[in-house]
Amino acid sequence: MGWGEYALAFGAFFLSHSLPVRPPLRPWLVARLGRAGFGVAYSALSLAVLAWLIGAAGRAPYVPLWDWAPWQNHVPLAVMLPVSILLALAVARPNPFSFGGVRNAAFDPGRPGVVALTRHPLLLALTLWAGAHVVPNGDLAHVVLFGSFAAFALLGGRLLDRRRRREMGEAWHRLDAARRRWPRPESWPRAAMRVAAGIALHAALLWLHPRLFGVAPLG
Known part of the structure; x- marks a missing residue:
């Protein structure tokens, strides 16, 4: 089509x-x-x-915008491991600032985990994933695709901040100030398990990529 x-x-x-x-x-x-x-x-x-x-x-x-070079494949390879770990640390944990949080009332700003680094870890992961994949995909369709994802994630963070501030009022500012410290997790063993899950996710993505998308990241 x-x-x-x-x-x-x-x-x-x-x-x-x-x-x-x-x-x-x-x-x-x-x-x-x-x-x-x-x-x-x-x-x-x-x-x-x-x-x-x-x-x-x-x-x-296919409408080319720039030529492909072998070094470009190393950009998503380098970025996707941190992205996978970021996803594993962020999914299904309390986060009153963003979407997708669970048990948000149980969020402890003294143990914010990855939320200490960013209010929107899932959107940050999407931005990094999209930006890294623009580099080796220099045709019009993929540049529009990944560029739109990056813009969507960046704009989404701003819109979420505005909506959450309106909904939470002063609590948003109090929690935001308190969470900006060393990213101490709720539990170190659970954090280690999540990091291990992120590494496993990265390995699974490397294995699935050629089967799902017809492109082998490792060549």
């Missing part, structure tokens, strides 16, 4: 990320699925649409 499929997948991606989290749809879904069930369903939908969009970018007409 060329550009038509690409445009359709792009539209589905942004709708799937915007509609489920807007009132009144999100409260309706959370009431029926539970907070954890909503998070799982939202994540599964996001990954499915993301996989379709990446595949559609590969099928779009």
Whole structure:
């Protein structure tokens, strides 16, 4: 379908990320699925649409913007291990500043973990992933794809900050000031397990990449 499929997948991606989290749809879904069930369903939908969009970018007409060089592959290789660890440290933990947090009322600013580094670790991971993948993909479809992801993540952080400040009031400023310290985790053994899970995720992505996207990161 060329550009038509690409445009359709792009539209589905942004709708799937915007509609489920807007009132009144999100409260309706959370009431029926539970907070954890909503998070799982939202994540599964996001990954499915993301996989379709990446595949559609590969099928779009090829319009080169710059030439490929072997060194470019090393950029995502170097960045994706930190991204995988960042994801493992951020997923399914309390974070009242961002989306996707669980047990947010239990957030301890004295033990903020990765939230001490950034209020939006998942969006930071998306920004790093997208920016790193622009380098070796110098055709129009992929530059638009990964560039849009990076812009989406950066803008999303600003919008979330504005919404959370409005919703939380003075508590947002108090928690934000308190969490800006050494990223002490809730539990060192759990943090070590999450880092190990991030390393395992990175290995799995290296193995799955050629099977899902037809490109072998290690050559």
